[in-house]
Amino acid sequence: MKIHLLGPSCSGTSTLGKLIAEKYKIPWYDTDEIFWIKTDPPFTAKREINERKIMLKEIFEKNYSLVLSGSAMEWGDFIKEYLDIIIYKYVKPEIRIKRLIARERNRYGNRIDIGNDMYEIHKEFVEWNRKYETGGMEMRSRTSELFWLCDVKCKIIKLEEDKSSEEELKIVSKEIEKIIKEDTE
Numbered sequence: 001m002k003i004h005l006l007g008p009s010c011s012g013t014s015t016l017g018k019l020i021a022e023k024y025k026i027p028w029y030d031t032d033e034i035f036w037i038k039t040d041p042p043f044t045a046k047r048e049i050n051e052r053k054i055m056l057k058e059i060f061e062k063n064y065s066l067v068l069s070g071s072a073m074e075w076g077d078f079i080k081e082y083l084d085i086i087i088y089k090y091v092k093p094e095i096r097i098k099r100l101i102a103r104e105r106n107r108y109g110n111r112i113d114i115g116n117d118m119y120e121i122h123k124e125f126v127e128w129n130r131k132y133e134t135g136g137m138e139m140r141s142r143t144s145e146l147f148w149l150c151d152v153k154c155k156i157i158k159l160e161e162d163k164s165s166e167e168e169l170k171i172v173s174k175e176i177e178k179i180i181k182e183d184t185e
Contacts, residue, residue, distance in 0.1 A: 001024070001026065001064075001065045001084050001085070001176065001180065001183075002060070002063075002065065002066055002079075002082050002084050002085075003017075003020060003067045003068070003083070003085045003086075003087065004068045004069075004072075004079065004085070004087070005017045005067070005070075005086075005087040005089060006069075006070065006071050006073075006086070006088055006089070006148075007089035007090050007091070007145065008090065008091070008129065009096070009100060009125075009132075010091070010096045010097075010129070011090060011091040012165060012168070013070060013087075014030055014070070015165050016069075016087070016089065016169065016172070017067045017068070017069035018069075019165055019166075019169045020067050020169065020172060020173075020176070021066075021067040023173065026063075026065040026067060027065075027066050027067070028066070028067045028068075028069065029059055029066060029068045029069070030069050030070050031056075031068065031069065031070030031071055031072050031076070034052050034055045034056055034059075035047060035052060035070075035075075041108075041111070041117055041118045041121055042121075043121060043125070044121065052075045053076070053078075056075075056076050056078075056079065057078070060079060071140050073140060073145065073148050077148075080151070080152050080153075080154075083152065084154050084155065085154055085155045085156075085172075085175060085176065085179065086149060086152055086155070086156045086157070087156075087157045087158075087159060087172060088145065088146070088149060088156065088157070088158045088159070088160075089159045090142070090158070090159070091162060092162070093129075095162060096129065096132075097129060097130060100125070100126060100129055101126065108122070155175060155179065157171070157175055159171065159172075
C-alpha cells in the first residue's frame with residue numbers, strides 16, 4: 001500500500017501521514033527531506049532535480065508499503081503509477097498561517113525575529129504560503145496541486161474541513177481498510 005498526502009504547508013499532511021504510518025506499521029517519508037539539502041539555516045539549498053528523482057525512486061522501489069507526505073509535483077510525477085491512495089488536505093489560510101508561524105517559532109525561536117539569521121527565510125516562506133490560494137500553475141498552489149490529481153488512477157480522498165487528526169485518521173482508515181480487503185480477496 002503506497003499512500004501520498006499533499007496540500008499546503010501546515011495543512012497537517014505530516015501529522016496525518018505519521019499517524020497512518022504508525023497505525024499500519026509502514027515507513028513514513030517527508031518530501032522536504034528529499035527536496036532540501038540539510039543546511040543551517042535550513043531550507044536554503046535545493047537538491048538537484050535528478051538527485052531528488054533518484055532518491056524518491058529508491059524509496060518507492062525498496063518499500064512495498066509507505067506513506068509520503070508533501071509535494072513531489074514535477075520532479076516526482078512518476079510516483080502516480082505506484083500510488084494506491086492520494087490524500088489531499090486543505091486548511092483555510094487563516095488557520096494554516098497561524099500554525100506555520102507557531103511551528104517556525106517553536107522550531108527556530110528568536111532566529112526568525114527581525115535582524116536575525118532566519119528572518120528573511122521565514123518572511124519569504126510565510127508570504128509564499130499566503131499565495132497558495134491565488135497562485136497558478138507556475139508555483140505550488142491549490143490550482144497546481146488539484147491539477148496534478150487530474151490524471152491519477154488511484155483513490156483520491158479530499159479532506160477539506162478543519163477536523164482533528166484523529167477524526168481524519170478514522171475517515172482515511174475506512175478507505176485503507178477497503179483497499180486492504182480487496183487486495184486479500
